[in-house]
Amino acid sequence: MSSLTHTTTPANTPVERKATRSAGRRTSPNALLSKGVVNALLIVAAFYTLMPVSWLLFAATKSDRDLFSTSGFALGDFNLFANLHHVFTFNDGIYLRWFGNSILYSVVGSAASTFLCIATGYAFDTYDFKGKEKLFAAVLGGVLVPTTVIQLPMYLLATKVGIVNTYWALLLPALVNPFGVYLARVFSEGYVPNEVLEAARVDGAGELRIFAGISLPMLAPGFMTIFLFSFTASWNNFFGALVMLNDEKLYPVNLGLFMWNSVTQQQPEYYSLVITGSLVAVVPLIVAFVCLQRFWRSGLTAGAVK
Amino acid sequence: MAAPVAPAVKARRHPPTKPPGTSKLRRSQRRAATLLITPFFVLFAAVMAAPIGYAVWMSLFQEHSSGLGFGGTERVFSGFGNYTKALSDTGFRDSFVHIALYCALYIPVMIGGSLLLALLVDSAMARAKRFFQLALFLPHAIPGLIASVIWIYLYTPGLSPVLDWIGALGGSWNFYSNDHVLSSMVNLCAWQWIGYNMVIFYAALQAVPREMIEAAVVDGAGAIRTALQIKVPLIASAVVMTVLFTCVGAIQIFTEPKLLNQRGAPSIDTEWSPTLFIWKAGFVQHDYGLAAAASLLLALLGVLLSYIVTRLGNRWKAAS
Numbered sequence: 001m002s003s004l005t006h007t008t009t010p011a012n013t014p015v016e017r018k019a020t021r022s023a024g025r026r027t028s029p030n031a032l033l034s035k036g037v038v039n040a041l042l043i044v045a046a047f048y049t050l051m052p053v054s055w056l057l058f059a060a061t062k063s064d065r066d067l068f069s070t071s072g073f074a075l076g077d078f079n080l081f082a083n084l085h086h087v088f089t090f091n092d093g094i095y096l097r098w099f100g101n102s103i104l105y106s107v108v109g110s111a112a113s114t115f116l117c118i119a120t121g122y123a124f125d126t127y128d129f130k131g132k133e134k135l136f137a138a139v140l141g142g143v144l145v146p147t148t149v150i151q152l153p154m155y156l157l158a159t160k161v162g163i164v165n166t167y168w169a170l171l172l173p174a175l176v177n178p179f180g181v182y183l184a185r186v187f188s189e190g191y192v193p194n195e196v197l198e199a200a201r202v203d204g205a206g207e208l209r210i211f212a213g214i215s216l217p218m219l220a221p222g223f224m225t226i227f228l229f230s231f232t233a234s235w236n237n238f239f240g241a242l243v244m245l246n247d248e249k250l251y252p253v254n255l256g257l258f259m260w261n262s263v264t265q266q267q268p269e270y271y272s273l274v275i276t277g278s279l280v281a282v283v284p285l286i287v288a289f290v291c292l293q294r295f296w297r298s299g300l301t302a303g304a305v306k
Numbered sequence: 307m308a309a310p311v312a313p314a315v316k317a318r319r320h321p322p323t324k325p326p327g328t329s330k331l332r333r334s335q336r337r338a339a340t341l342l343i344t345p346f347f348v349l350f351a352a353v354m355a356a357p358i359g360y361a362v363w364m365s366l367f368q369e370h371s372s373g374l375g376f377g378g379t380e381r382v383f384s385g386f387g388n389y390t391k392a393l394s395d396t397g398f399r400d401s402f403v404h405i406a407l408y409c410a411l412y413i414p415v416m417i418g419g420s421l422l423l424a425l426l427v428d429s430a431m432a433r434a435k436r437f438f439q440l441a442l443f444l445p446h447a448i449p450g451l452i453a454s455v456i457w458i459y460l461y462t463p464g465l466s467p468v469l470d471w472i473g474a475l476g477g478s479w480n481f482y483s484n485d486h487v488l489s490s491m492v493n494l495c496a497w498q499w500i501g502y503n504m505v506i507f508y509a510a511l512q513a514v515p516r517e518m519i520e521a522a523v524v525d526g527a528g529a530i531r532t533a534l535q536i537k538v539p540l541i542a543s544a545v546v547m548t549v550l551f552t553c554v555g556a557i558q559i560f561t562e563p564k565l566l567n568q569r570g571a572p573s574i575d576t577e578w579s580p581t582l583f584i585w586k587a588g589f590v591q592h593d594y595g596l597a598a599a600a601s602l603l604l605a606l607l608g609v610l611l612s613y614i615v616t617r618l619g620n621r622w623k624a625a626s
Contacts, residue, residue, distance in 0.1 A: 035431040042426055046441040049501060052456045055467060072467020120346040127339035142354050146608050148558045148581045149601040152588045153357035173353045207338030238451045238561055254451040261455050262568055278452045289447035
C-alpha cells in the first residue's frame with residue numbers, strides 16, 4: 001500500500017489518466033513481447049498439469065508389451081477394450097466392487113456429512129445459544145487437527161466398538177467435516193436473510209419447518225460446494241482405508257489400486273491393470289469436476305477471502 | 307461504587323416489559339439450535355475429541371512383558387516415558403529432519419509457483435483464462451494415490467516418456483537416486499496442489515478493487531512491480547492461509563514417501579516421515595504407546611507451525 005501512495009502524484013487528473021491508459025493499450029513491441037512471455041509460461045504450466053493424465057490415456061490403450069516397447073506418447077496396438085475387459089473381469093470383477101464401495105463411502109458419506117454441516121453451520125449463524133463461540137472455536141480447531149494423528153487411536157477405538165473392517169469404519173469418520181461447518185456458517189450468513197426468517201416466524205412457522213422449508217433450499221448452492229469438498233476428501237482418503245480395512249471386498253478403488261501397484265515390480269502384467277483401473281477411476285471425477293466447477297470456485301473463494 | 311451497580315442489578319431483576327411470546331420464541335429457538343447442532347457434535351466427539359483424548363491416555367503407558375516373557379504383557383504407567391523414547395529414537399528425529407528439508411524445498415516452490423501462476427492468469431495479457439484455470443486445477447480432481455502412482459510410472463525407466471525425452475536431449479536422470487528423490491517427491495505433491503492454490507489466489511485477486519490496480523498502472527508502475535508490490539500485499543490473508551494449510555499438510559506426508567519406498571528409492575526408508583514412523587510403530591511393531599506419543603508430538607509441531615505462520619503473517623499484513 002505504501003508504494004501506491006508514494007507513486008501517486010497530485011498531477012494525475014482524470015483526463016491524464018484516460019490518456020495514459022489508452023496509450024498503454026496501443027501494442028508496442030514491448031507489450032507484445034511480454035504478452036508472449038505470459039502466455040508461453042501459462043502454456044508450459046498447462047503442459048505440466050495435463051501431460052501425466054494424457055499419458056495415462058495413451059498407456060491405457062496399450063498391451064503389456066507395447067507399454068514398455070513403445071514410447072509414452074506413441075500409439076501401439078489399440079488395446080483399450082481388452083484392457084477394460086481385463087480390469088472389470090479380473091479376480092471375479094473385484095474392481096467393480098471397489099468402485100461401488102468408493103461411491104458408497106464418498107457419495108452417501110458426503111451427502112450425510114454435508115447435511116450435518118449445513119444444519120450445524122446454519123444454527124451457528126441463526127441462533128444465539130450458550131457457549132456458541134466456544135463450540136465454534138472447537139470446530140475451527142478440528143480443521144487444523146492432522147488426520148494422521150487421530151487415525152491410530154480411532155483404529156483402536158473402532159476395534160473396541162467392533163466396527164474395524166466394516167463399512168462403518170470409513171463412513172463414520174467421513175461424517176464429520178469441520179471445515180464444512182465453517183463454510184456452511186459463511187454461506188448461511190450470505191444466503192439466508194434474517195428478514196425472511198422473521199417473516200416466517202410471524203406467520204407462525206416452527207423453527208425446524210423454517211429450516212427445512214425455507215433455509216435449506218436457499219442454501220442449496222452451498223450444499224453443493226460443501227458436498228464436493230467432502231466428496232474429494234473421502235474419495236482421496238487412502239490412509240484411513242489402509243488403516244481400517246483388511247478385507248479386500250470392502251476396499252475403495254484407491255486402496256485396491258495400491259494393492260495391485262505393490263506387486264507390479266514382481267509381476268509386470270499388473271501394470272496395465274493399475275493404469276486402466278486408474279483411468280476408469282479418474283474419468284468420472286474429471287467430468288464431474290469440469291461440470292461443477294463453479295461450485296468449487298465459490299467454496300475456495302469463501303474459504304480464502306474471509 | 308455501589309451506586310452505579312444497583313440500577314443495573316435492578317434492571318436485570320425487572321426486565322423491561324417484552325411483547326408476549328418472546329421468551330417462548332427464545333425457548334423454541336434454543337431447542338431448534340440444540341436439535342440442529344447435536345448430531346454433529348456427538349459425532350465430532352466420537353471421531354475427533356475421543357481419539358485425541360485416547361491418544362493422550364495411551365501415550366502415558368508402556369507395554370512390559372511380565373516375568374520371563376510368559377503370561378503375555380501388561381500395561382504400565384510410564385508418564386512421559388513414551389515421549390522420551392520417541393525423542394531419543396534416531397529414526398523419529400531423522401524423520402523431522404527429512405520433512406524440514408522437504409518443506410524448505412516444497413513450500414517456496416508451491417507458494418511461489420501458485421502465486422506466479424495466479425498473477426499470470428490475472429494479468430491483462432493472459433489469453434484463454436478459463437482454459438488455463440481449468441487445466442491448472444485439473445490435477446486436484448485426481449485422487450492423491452492415483453496421482454502418485456501415475457508419477458511413479460513417469461519416473462520408471464521403460465515406461466516413462468519423460469525419461470525418453472531427457473534421453474533424446476542427450477541427458478540422463480534417475481528420479482530415485484539419493485540426490486534427486488527429494489525433488490521427485492516435491493514434484494509429486496506440487497503437481498497435485500499447485501492449481502488448487504492458484505485458484506485460491508486467483509479468486510482473492512479477483513476480489514481486489516480494480517481501481518487500486520489501475521491507479522498503480524497509471525502511475526507508471528510496470529506490470530511486474532504492480533503484481534509484486536500492489537497485488538500480492540492485497541491478498542496477504544489468502545497467502546498466509548495457504549502457507550498455513552500447506553505446512554500442516556506437508557508435515558503429514560505419507561502416501562508419496564510410502565510409494566517411493568515401495569519402489570526401492572534407496573534413501574526413503576520405512577520411517578522416512580513422521581507419519582510413516584507412526585504407521586510403523588503402531589501397525590507393524592504394535593507399540594501403541596510410542597505411536598500415540600509420536601503422533602501427539604507431530605500434532606504439537608502442527609500447532610506450533612500454525613502459530614508461527616499466523617504470527618509472521620499478521621506482522622507481514624500489518625507492514626504491507
